[in-house]
Amino acid sequence: MxxxxxxxxxxxxxxxxxxxxxxTGLDTIHEVRSDRVVVDAGAKWSDVLRATLPRGLTPPVLTDYLELTVGGTLSVGGLGGASQHFGAQTDNVLALDVLTPSGELVSCGPAxxxxxxxxxxxxxxxxxxRLVPAPETVQWHRLRYSSVAQLVADQRLLIDAGSFDYLEGQLKVRDGRRVRELEAVSHSGASLDGLEFDDADTHVTSYWDFVNRLAASEPVLREAGLRESPHPWCNLFVPDHAVEEVLRHLETEDEDLYSDFGLVLAYPLRPERISALELPAGELVFLVAALRYASDQETARPMVEANDVLTKMVxxxxxxxxxxxL
Ligand SMILES: Cc1cc2nc3c(=O)[nH]c(=O)nc-3n(C[C@H](O)[C@H](O)[C@H](O)COP(=O)(O)OP(=O)(O)OC[C@H]3O[C@@H](n4cnc5c(N)ncnc54)[C@H](O)[C@@H]3O)c2cc1C
Structure with missing residues (x-):
């Protein structure tokens, strides 16, 4: 394995x-060209970006965390806030070298x-x-909502408009308060007109600082003793018609299931753009991910049970x- x-x-x-x-020993970045990069599968996505960004290029889809290997995410799909436009990372592969189960080394296409x-x-x-031009800076909006319905409605509107480069909705509990937030990122200053958020903050940051944003949470998690502890995470594809019900259910869960670090991601995808994964029928689906952090096996148990309930519902x-x- x-x-x-x-x-x-x-x-x-x-x-x-x-x-x-x-x-992880096979981690060479072999060649960067204007539209592609050739990499060994043990390279991390952060290594890929360190090689491509100086040429003004980026893979179109990145996972939220960059310290995952190219082989590790291509073997599951690899989704992020840009998947609404470009599908999964697996949809952005041009060619592969594969060692087959029978021991043959083959060069092949992405099928x-x-x-x-x-x-x-x-x-x-x-x-x-595949590589695409990378922006130098991005406009990063965090929009906050008073209801799940409005958070979902704005995501539907924005995926239809196709105006933002990156979209990821979140539910979380912070300082005892339920927070519903949409991270909407634009490479070209897209407008927020017509959206129904309650309040927002916006800042301009470098593309690298945006895509590498989770690096800052690693030492914080380590200090809280939560980096190596159990992470009962649950990732599901939810049909558009059920997403509000599922998110409302998640909001009724006990706050202890989230801690100060946990959150639910909920963002829209177009199944027609994603070929290698089994997705629900329909034009629109949501990736819903309950990301929970337990301090030990005891606190993990109710989280695992909550994930079972959620999975059955979905x-x-x-x-x-x-x-x-598998
Ligand atoms: C903090 C964090 C954030 C994440 N964010 C996202 C996200 O935004 N989007 C998303 O889609 N996923 C996300 N994930 C999930 C992640 O994409 C998968 O868990 C991924 O498989 C991890 O990559 P890895 O290099 O650690 O692989 P491993 O855990 O080492 O392996 C995962 C699977 O890939 C197989 N594999 C590994 N290398 C190869 C190879 N070279 N050839 C064939 N098979 C191989 C393994 O056998 C195994 O089945 C996140 C995970 C974490 C921990």
């Missing part, structure tokens, strides 16, 4: 009575089942990834799972 950075949460990069192949194959259909050795509504172990 190949292992990238080992960040998956349910033992996906482990092999009971089997062999684990650590891919190979190793993409989103969760390490079961071979090992990605090298990938050629599957009943026609949803599907993301990142689940």
């Amino acid at each position: 190949p292992r990238g950075a080992g960040h998956s949460l349910d033992g996906q990069a482990q092999a009971l009575n089997g062999v684990v192949v650590d891919m 190979h089942p190793v993409l989103a194959g969760r390490g079961r259909n071979g090992i990605i050795i090298r990938a050629t990834l 599957l009943r509504a026609g949803g599907t799972l993301y990142l689940d172990p």
